Amino acid sequence: MEYCFGVDIGGTTIKMGLFSRKDGLLEKWEIPTRKGTNPTALLKDVALAIEKCLLEKGIKKERLEGVGMAAPGPVTEDGCLRGAINIGWGDVFLADEAEKILGISPILIGNDARVAAFGEYTFGAGKDTNSLLMITLGTGVGGGVILNGQILAGKTGTAGEIGHTTINPFETQPCNCGKKGCLEQYASATGMVRVAQKFLKESDKPSMLRQLEQITAKDVWDKAKVGDEIALQTAQYVSRLLGMAIANACYIADPEIVLIGGGVSQAGEFLLTMVQEAYCENIYSHCRDKKFALAKLRNDAGIYGAAALVFQKK
Ligand SMILES: [Zn+2]
Structure with a gap:
């Protein structure tokens, strides 16, 4: 055995x-x-x-x-x-x-x-901790909370579903879940592209994103890193929402570490730092030293x- x-x-x-x-x-x-x-x-x-x-x-x-x-x-x-x-x-x-x-x-x-x-x-970036919150940024936004060595599942299996927490009650477009204003509508790979397209439309500033036939979340982060104004605006906007949602989740679960994973997390420390800063703006001062890390095990x-x-x- x-x-x-x-x-x-x-x-x-x-x-x-x-x-x-x-x-x-x-x-x-x-x-x-x-x-x-x-x-x-x-x-x-x-x-x-x-x-x-x-x-x-x-x-x-x-x-x-x-x-x-x-x-x-x-x-x-x-x-x-x-x-x-x-x-x-x-x-x-x-x-x-x-x-x-x-x-x-x-x-x-x-x-x-x-x-x-x-x-x-058990095996990755949270190995030496007792509790964690992980948020997965991919096609959707997934989430999971581990407390005292156990997955927090909840009565209906919904615990940890951070991607469908409402962060904009004024959103008019529906999320995949049918609700409006979910974090996933902004912070998933497709969500980020939607935000970038909105900013491009609202402004006539030059942007490398305008030259692309089809924008991906990776493009947004790559161009933000080299200082493209619209891409950076998108990255900051999305990070702000992510930091806010993570802070809200931490007021309930208060894990030892927050992990960010999923395809979009390949934007690396650049993304992590922005999200962590936004988290700090939204949480009690004594919780600001919370550990943040990128997930390790990828797919x-x-x-x-x-x-x-x-x-x-x-
Ligand atoms: Zn939703």
């Missing part, structure tokens, strides 16, 4: 990793996500991939401690995945379904952003966190 699999179910691919308790991640790979109205087909693909890996490595199923899964939707404390819109599922007790199809027990599941936070907590945070769910359970 010394191995486990970490499985991170995404909208287009499923990331998979074989872990050993002693040596950590041994092998990782991806398979395509099969969408459907229920998880049966997808879980069969996962089962096949696991069988194949075990066969190749010569590992008997009995030596598995379990399988951890990160799922793209809210997961309640009792293990119910409350819908996964991106892949077409409604409410499902995913761990129970997976146990039946994979023939492996236990299966431990969590929301993908929360599990990624748990990965950073693997989900499989690491999923494996940590299993190894922690033992």
Whole structure:
């Protein structure tokens, strides 16, 4: 009993990793996500991939401690995945379904952003802390809170969902969640581009962004770093909202460290410093020395966190 699999179910691919308790991640790979109205087909693909890996490595199923899964939707404390819109599922007790199809027990599941936070907590940038808040800036804005070594899931699986905290009650455009004025509408990769386009339209100042056929969040941060006025205005605006939302979350969870991850976090220390400054403007003075860091595990945070769910359970 010394191995486990970490499985991170995404909208287009499923990331998979074989872990050993002693040596950590041994092998990782991806398979395509099969969408459907229920998880049966997808879980069969996962089962096949696991069988194949075990066969190749010569590992008997009995030596598995379990399988951890990160799922793209809210997961309640009792293990119910409350819908996964991106892949077409409604409410499902995913761990129970997976146990039946994979023939492996236990299966431990969590929301993908929360599990990624748990990965950073166990193996990454939060390794030496007791609590953390992680915010993931990608296509959307994910979040996760780890308190006392546990994922904070909450009654409805919503705890940590910082991307959908309202930071502008006057927004007229709807968020993907149907609400208006969510942090995600400004601080996700697409949100940042939307903000940049608004600033470009409102001004006739020259900007390198105007020469681009299609602006990406990376362009915004790259041009901000070299002093492009509109790009910098966008970066500051977005950072201000992020800092504010993080401060609000810290008034509730007050974690030891705040981690920023996701594709956009590749803007690095430049982004981190701006967000931290905005955080400090919005929090009690005695909380201003809070540690901020960039997440370390990048795209693997989900499989690491999923494996940590299993190894922690033992
Ligand atoms: Zn929203």
